[in-house]
Amino acid sequence: MTVKGMLRMMPNRIRFSRLLAVLFLLPVVHPSASHAQNVEPFKFFREYVGLKEDQIATIRNGKAVAKVVESRTPDEVFVFGSVYVHSTPEKYLKLASDIDALRKLPSYLAIRKFSDPPQLSDLEGFTLEADDLKQLKHCEPGKCDVQLPAEAMDAFNQSVNWSAPDAASQANQLAQKMALDAIQRYRQGGNAALGTYMDKHHPAVVGETFASLLSRSKALPAYLPELDRYLLEYPQAPSENIQSEFYWEKVNFGLKPTLRIVQAIVYRGSHSTDPAYAVAVKQLYASHYFETALDLTVCVRDQENPERGFYLITLKGSQQAGLTGFKGGIVRKVAVDKTRSSLERALGAIKQKLESRTD
16 A cells, blocks of 8 residues: 555544543633633643644634644544634534535545434445455455454355355345444444454454543533433433434545445534534444544634634544554654644635525
């Protein structure tokens, strides 16, 4: 794999770190020009994100800033970003929910929302690439180019007649049934039902990885207990302030197309001191690269001038292979820089779209 190829596979969705704990600890107000040291969120920007005064001024003046945050291990990438938007959180939520707009992005090959309850017909178009189909014929635990549990590998080996002319159709029909079964298990059993990837020598228990992620957040259960419980205890933690939907998507970040199943969760703050909205996109399955991923975006109203606008704060993170070792270290350095600049541009584009909308 070339360095250039690995760079292109870097997604926009990447796993957030302990910054999440700090984020929800901080009430947001519009500061005076004095830049008082204890005014939030600017104390957060200085002390926990490490932004410099010119970067803080850039956010206050309505320009996007993104920063790569130090990670614990080389295979983790964390990015923080923020911009002040002269619009409303409600308009952001409408924009973020626009599936037709996502379909127009070059990285999206397909995207579709699941029915409630999910139906097998929802998975029309959920198909594996020809190269993946070739690899599936030889998959076994510890050696597979597609992320799968061991039982799924066995099913492809035993249920598909790989010598038949319609082998690809058989495999795709099985993949669609597996995807539907996975959604149904998750809707009944939550994180514990997410399974274990066995494609590499080190098994990845998806639910445990996600729980470990949230366990590092001390402020989330204290300040947004509903969202914390929902993320950890779904489906046993219903909330009037939370809604969620399920999607599948086929995305191409430059190396190979990847099938993903995600849960999109919207939290609506019930108090004036809460964030107006928190939008979390939780990855439930990915056919390549990403064992767990979470994309969190928070809309925080300007407390002093609520009609003026809001702060859009984003935390993105992922854990993936290919970023360790000598070659991986080179790839990682350049890749995280590209990820940061990509987020900064994306925040600027969102600001521009929201401020130009009249609906």
